[in-house]
Amino acid sequence: MPQEIEQPEGVPFCPASNVMDFQGVKGNKHRLILYRFFPLGLTAGAVIGGLWDGFDDFYTTFYITFIAATLFTIWLFKEMMNEIPSTMNILWGRGILAKNRSPSENSSGEDVSTQASPEEFLRFMKELEMSFNSRRYQILFGLIFAVILLSGSAYEINSWMEPDISKDLLFNAGGWETLLGAAYLYISVYITYCLANPLDLLIGFVVGPLVGFLLGLIAWRMMAIGLQISRLDKKFDLTPRLKDPDKCGGLEPLGNLCLYNAKILGVWGAFLVLWIILGPNYDAISFYVPLLKYLLALPFLLALASFFFPLWGVHIAMLEKKVLCCIIYLSLEK
Secondary structure, eight states: OOOOOOOOOOOOOSSEEEGOOOOOOSHHHHIIIIIIIHHHHHHHHHHHHHHOTTTTTTHHHHHHHHHHHHHHHHHHHHHHHHHHHHHHHHHHTOOOEOOOOOGGSSSOOOOOOOOOOOOHHHHHHHHHHHHHHHHHHHHHHHHHHHHHHHHHHHHHHHTTTTTSSGGGHHHHHSSSSHHHHHHHHHHHHHHHHHHHSSHHHHHIIIIHHHHHHHHHHHHHHHHHHHHHHTTHHSSSOOOOOTTTSSTTTTHHHHHHHHHHHHHHHHHHHHHHHHHHHGGGSSHHTTTHHHHHHTTTHHHHHIIIIIIHHHHHHHHHHHHHHHHHHHHHHHHHHH
């Protein structure tokens, strides 16, 4: 369904209606799964898990907070997807997304830019939509995050092995057949344990990777919007409005859009830090604390790629343009 865009007063709306058809998540079925069925399933799972093991169990509390972080992420992500067409249209309407034109073309030396045509603007929005819905990168990021969520189970299996498995007799007795047999034995013991605890099996091998895959779809779009924002100065001649009331050259909406990425990553940073601090006090969670410390690097790296790098790129582009204008102005003064 087309998105309803609230147009700020005084900002012209792109005459081509296609800007309202922007779909960060393409397809009604995909949006229903991500925005409705998946959150409902996670909520039901949290309630069932709490009733199964007891809400006072810290292992269950850990997963409930994980589900809460996931739900909050989906909500913030949905808000960001809804804001993208409106934000970009505001920048276009203000003339900030302009046609590339060298200041030297103007005899006065002033930087005169012409607003990008609706066709150019809509072409950019189409490219953004296509990058968001790239099947290749969605699958790649989905699988990466599914493996990350599956790492908890692999971490458990590894903890049962010797620190150096090459010293374990089962792994050191002979060729590949012995090695595979030893690995099969360890995994069989783990699965036997999980079958005695079906909820752990369901979470570790089904729910965890599924949540990870869907979080990967979100992560890719966070990366994609960051990448496209960092390339805005290549697509358009960014022309800030020096007297704009937002005191950011009219670019405040762009910063607010990137801030959604920072909020999402802040949710996961807070989740990991919380359990890194609380985990050592509880036997059920302390086992996972070393793994959580490693995972803390993930939101940091994503923050660099989806928040700091894009805004820094725009900042550098503005500085370069300011220096260029000053050089041309001084040369004309002479």
